Amino acid sequence: MLRSRHLTTRLLAVLLAVGAALGVNVSNAPRAGAASLTRITGFGTNPTDLQMYLYVPNSAKADPPILLALHGCQGSGPYLYSSTDFAALADRYGFIVIYPSTSPGGSCWDVSSDQALTRNGGSDPVGLMSMITYVEQRYGGNRNAVYVTGESSGGMMTNVMLADYPDVFKAGSAFMGVPYHCFYTGTVRGWNGPCAGGRVSMTAQRWGDLVRGADPGYTGPRPRVQLWHGTADPILNHNDLGEETKQWTNVLGVRQSPSSSDTPAADWNRARYANGSGITQVETYSIAGAGHQLPIQGTQMAAYAIHFMGLDGGGKHQRTLG
Numbered sequence: 001m002l003r004s005r006h007l008t009t010r011l012l013a014v015l016l017a018v019g020a021a022l023g024v025n026v027s028n029a030p031r032a033g034a035a036s037l038t039r040i041t042g043f044g045t046n047p048t049d050l051q052m053y054l055y056v057p058n059s060a061k062a063d064p065p066i067l068l069a070l071h072g073c074q075g076s077g078p079y080l081y082s083s084t085d086f087a088a089l090a091d092r093y094g095f096i097v098i099y100p101s102t103s104p105g106g107s108c109w110d111v112s113s114d115q116a117l118t119r120n121g122g123s124d125p126v127g128l129m130s131m132i133t134y135v136e137q138r139y140g141g142n143r144n145a146v147y148v149t150g151e152s153s154g155g156m157m158t159n160v161m162l163a164d165y166p167d168v169f170k171a172g173s174a175f176m177g178v179p180y181h182c183f184y185t186g187t188v189r190g191w192n193g194p195c196a197g198g199r200v201s202m203t204a205q206r207w208g209d210l211v212r213g214a215d216p217g218y219t220g221p222r223p224r225v226q227l228w229h230g231t232a233d234p235i236l237n238h239n240d241l242g243e244e245t246k247q248w249t250n251v252l253g254v255r256q257s258p259s260s261s262d263t264p265a266a267d268w269n270r271a272r273y274a275n276g277s278g279i280t281q282v283e284t285y286s287i288a289g290a291g292h293q294l295p296i297q298g299t300q301m302a303a304y305a306i307h308f309m310g311l312d313g314g315g316k317h318q319r320t321l322g
Contacts, residue, residue, distance in 0.1 A: 035091070037081050037099065044130030047122050048110065051101040052131045053077040055087050056139065061094035065145035065311055066135050068098045068128060068161070070154030072176075073108040077101040084295055085302040086149070093312050096141055098131050108153040111160050112183045112190035119164045119215040123188060124157065129165065144170070147309040151175040151294060152236065155228075156183055159244065163214040166222050173226040173305035175294040176233060178240040179247045181210040198237025207243065208250030222252055226283045226308040228301070230290025238286070245284050249273050252281040265300065283308055 040052040056064075067090070071080040077099030081087055090097050102109055102124070115122035135141040146169050150158040155177025162172045163180040182195040194200050212218075225248040229241035249256050258271035259280075267288040272280045285304075287294065295301035307314050 037078060037087075040131075040134070043134040044127075046127040046130055048124050048127055049103040050124060050127040050131075051077065051103065051105075052134075053081065053099040053101065054135070055081060055090060055097040055099065057087075057091045057094060057096075059091055059094040060096060060139075063140055063142045065095040065147065066098065066132060066141040067095055067306070067309075067311060068100070068132060068146070068148040070100065070109065070128075070148070070150030070157050071102075072150075072152030072154050074106045075151075075154075076105060080151070080154070084151075084297055086306070089302060089306050089311070093306070095145075095306075095311050096135055096139060098135060100128060100131060108189055109157040109160075110189045111153065111156040112185040112192060113188045114186060115188070116160060117164070117181055117184065117214060121164075125161060125164050128157075128161065129168070132168065143168075145310075147171055147173075147311060149173040149175070149305055149309075150177070152177070152292065159225075160214075162223050162225060163211040166215060166218055167220055169223040171224040171226070171309040173228070173308060174244070175228045175301075175305075176230070176236050176292060177227070177244065178236060179207055179210075179244045180214065181207075182240065182243065195240070196236055198239030198243075201239075201243060202246075204246040204250040204256055207247035211247060211251045224281050224283075224308070225252070226285075226305060228285045228287065228294050228305075230287045230292065230294060232289050233292045235292040241284060241286060245271075245273075245282065248282045254281045264304075280308075 035058045037053050037055050040054050043052050069080055069086050081099045086097055110116040110123045113123055116125055136143050148158050148161050148169055155174040158172045158174040159177050159180040162169055178195050182200050183192040185192055227244050229238050231238045254273045254275055259274040261271045264270055269286040271284045273282040274280050306312055
């Protein structure tokens with residue numbers, strides 16, 4: 001336990017320090033004003049007292065797609081809104097973004113308890129699902145176009161949401177995450193040092209079985225997955241990218257060897273894992289020399305993520321952005 005506390009403290013010390021809201025004006029208005037970040041309350045079942053912030057762009061489509069965007073440890077929804085390019089991309093393409101905040105503020109997401117790692121089991125995933133349902137009901141959000149992304153602890157939770165609710169999400173993009181269940185401790189918001197250090201390795205079958213166990217009996221289609229990691233990450237080891245890749249290629253039924261690989265930008269090493277129809281099911285980006293800093297604002301990283309998910313009207317067949 002002492003080691004866990006030490007590692008958690010070290011993570012929080014190294015990650016970017018942020019304010020609780022960074023000056024973003026919020027209100028308890030029942031409907032978010034277009035092109036502003038708005039606090040929403042009373043959105044449904046919320047066992048861990050999460051906070052919900054919503055961005056509805058002026059360009060929001062009828063029946064708009066929904067993106068759930070998850071911050072890292074010591075972050076917040078407003079911080080992720082101001083420090084990434086997802087809101088600007090929402091302006092361009094007309095999708096709605098949910099920016100939740102953990103409670104207590106600045107804490108990591110619960111990706112380690114039995115409740116969180118089970119469909120409708122409780123903890124943070126249940127509150128996040130309530131936010132999605134609220135947007136579908138109050139804003140006409142397209143329940144057939146729901147996506148998730150996140151960084152660090154939010155990248156871990158991206159994998160958890162894709163495993164817990166495979167029928168809800170069409171695709172997800174995890175930045176600097178770890179495989180689903182890798183951070184398991186049996187406690188809420190626990191710290192798993194071996195997983196963080198890249199020392200947990202399993203077969204693809206075992207990783208895949210863990211995902212399938214999150215929602216036992218589900219036999220429908222699974223969301224496509226994009227994964228990002230820096231080779232010099234000092235917080236969550238780059239080895240975790242390989243374990244994530246094993247997990248999701250197994251879950252999605254594609255070969256563990258990539259169908260193609262390239263370098264779409266300097267220091268970006270991309271691998272694609274396609275199905276028999278040639279459609280990419282898993283896509284990975286290993287960023288040479290990058291630390292715990294993804295997605296980097298002002299680069300094309302967020303654009304590549306929303307393209308993969310299809311929020312720009314492409315993605316599924318890789319029509320643009322390489």
